[in-house]
Amino acid sequence: MSRTRHRSPTDWGWQLVAGGLALLFGLPLYWLFTSSLRPAGSPPPRTVEWFPHAATLTNYQRIFALAPFGHYLLNSLIVASLAVPLTLLTASLAGFAMARAPVPIQRSLLLFSVTLLLIPTAALWLPRYILFARLGLLDTWLPLLAPTLMGSNALYVLLFYWSFRRISPELFDAARLEGSSTFGLWWRIGMPLVRPTSLVVLILSFLAYWNDFLTPFLYLKSESRYLLPVGISLLHQMDTTQFPLLLAGAVIMTLPALVLFWAVQHTFWYEGRFSELAHTDEV
Amino acid sequence: MNRSLILMLIPYGCGALLLVLLPALLIFALAFTTYDGLAAPQWVGDQTFQDVRFDPVFPIAVHNTLIFVGVSLPLRVLLALGLALLLERRRRGVRFYRAAIYTPTVIPDVAYALIWLWILNPLYGPLTLALRAIGIDPPAWLVQPETALLTLVAVGLFQIGESFVVLLVGLHNIPLEYHEQAKLDGGGVWQRFRYITLPLLFPWLLLITVRDLLLLTQQSFVPAYLMTGGGPYYATTTLPMLIYAEAFDRLRFGHGAAMLLLQSLVIAVLVLVGVGLARLILWGRSV
Incomplete structure (x- = not known):
């Protein structure tokens, strides 16, 4: 209880590990969003691309133009x-x-x-x-x-x-x-x-x-x-240069689930009766 | 019990009867018939099981299912346990980290499969390119028979949110006094984990293990169907994939039901053995 407030080295280590894992679990989603911004029809990347060059939202319009998507x-x-x-x-x-x-x-x-x-x-x-x-x-x-x-x-x-x-x-x-x-x-x-x-x-x-x-x-x-999941799985036989278009569809399908979850995620972390006393910094 | 209460239970009871109990019983009946979905089912005794025995794909599917479940199950439980232990305590940002871990679990199956088809593409997928950039030549993940099934297992490892939450609740239910007392008695981190956390978390670990055991077999269907179609060369054909093909491609519902019956029996036996072993361990420890 008499512990000092400033960060100890173990705390920094913990932040590093936890942050790294959070990034790892966020990576699929990050790649989904950024790849959906690639202009449809552009050749697939040849080197690592953390953000597409000519990023555009047009895929989100075009996916609705594919008649049945809406x-x-x-x-x-x-x-x-x-x-x-x-x-x-x-x-x-x-x-x-x-x-x-x-x-x-x-x-x-x-x-x-x-x-x-x-x-x-x-x-x-x-x-x-x-x-x-x-x-x-x-x-x-x-x-x-x-x-x-x-x-x-x-x-x-x-x-x-x-x-x-x-x-x-x-x-x-x-x-x-x-x-x-x-x-x-x-x-x-x-x-x-x-x-x-x-x-x-x-x-x-x-x-x-x-x-x-x-x-x-x-x-x-x-x-x-x-329904949307079946519809999108049907569209997936498109050629690879159109894949970003499909990913835009995947983003639209994922968004409601993500928004709902992040809006209520605080209720998930019920910490029981002793949470207030829980060891804060100790190992 | 008054009439209104009975009325309130009628939808639940009828639904369970029609959608769970009746179909479960129907599997038993169908497994002993040949049925193409059109003409009336023909009773053939154990002929369907004889046919299944000589179906060349059946042993492959059983093998794949055992590998899929056998590799997934321990990895998923250990990963959920490790993450729950790491993110148990209150620290700066811990809720954000927990939410990040849970996030892949809420992504719809189809979107999830598409993401990974893109990420794992052997020519231009981001993972392939990233590994090449640091000088590793990755395998063609889903396209090679040697790696396809294990790649599906790895992809599924990101969706362990539910087990993770259950273990967090379990960890928060361990009274702090136990840890305080053990620390006063000079117990180290490992000793406290071994003699306090693990035994008290055991029922929760058992819960998520049994749940995964019950669900994993069927859960192999959607990713395999969407990402590999059961290929290459049957490398990802698990039992649910084979049963689906049996019913819809070959219109042999009776044979599909026979396989489903065998699958359910094996899972039931595994669960019973697992729970039995767990009780043995618990008894051994409480004495």
Whole structure:
């Protein structure tokens, strides 16, 4: 505690290592942005190029001129803006009901949810594909939106369950005495108190739907319904001098995810109860 | 339990039933049939498994999957652990560094694959050019059968954000008093890591290991499909790639299901053995 405030050599060493690693992890993104600024059609570089010579933003205009790109973007936005609210609705309802259920039922629902978590659902695409084909739902957005029925991910349901459980039961009992229905308790008492959880689920589910390649790739056939990831992967058979154009598309697809993450990343670093006392400079 | 609560659980229950449990059971049924997606499935007993045994690509895919998971898993866990230990404490800029480490994890798969196709291009990719500039002649990463699979593993190593966050939470849950006391007793950095951090972090390490074990096999599909198409010469054809080809290129859904069933069984056994070993270690230590 009597430690001096100025930087010790080990601190400088730490900064160097941590900074170097941060740079390394940032490098792919840096190359993505700078390479997307290369004029399309210009010959590929022959030597290391930290910033393109005639840097230009024209790729960002031209990618939209490639007719369907704007359409894919719109489709992706529509699917995400349907999927996220639906996920919030079903996951919070299920989480709420779990938290308010009698203890034995709570336990079995918890076990059920953890079991669901342990099943790698991405590996279930083959039987799901056959089910959707039998139901005549291929080439619609319904297979893409179907997981919202179960809150998209058992993890989201569990997050809501844990948050609702922390609310003191007296609050609900009081509202109940004033004649509130169970749905009223969920909407008027529960939901306002779990806003941080809703925000986390909103962001995680947006990222999941926005980033997903496999599901739209498997279930959609007509180009008019394609989402951005599938659309861009199709454009990628272009010749190499056009690659910067494609990277501009990749930047546009990455930006919403990046902005969302950096806007809320401070909530990720929950440091527990002892964080204020945490050793600051010692090894 | 009142009726409204049951109503609230219906979408979740039905969704899980239709989208997880029913498909999981369907794999078992399909694996014993031949089915082209059009005509009704034909029950053929274990014929599909016999066919899979003699499929020349199947052993290659199993081998590739084992290498992909076997190399990725320890590297990913160790990397996440190292980064979490380095960025655990409160220091100037630590939150920025943590966010930088997490950033590659939020990049969409397709964009991520395109970035690396550009970076690793054997003629003009920035990495190739940078290595040439310092006098190293790099291999043709994704284009050479010897390096393609390991390159996919390396590319995936940048996306370890979730394990990293889980381990940070684990580290922050270790009471500081333990470290203070050990320091008073003269415990060095290594001893404190060995006897305090590691045992208390063990459940969290187990959690991320099991999670990676469950997910990594399937996660090999998208990068392999987008970056190498399973080639060159089947060098990056993992089981999910083969199952996809079986179903959509050859319209043999039953054979695909048989492979999927084998894959799931192997993963399940590995998880059970892993958790069993972990419990053994935990018991051994607590005595």
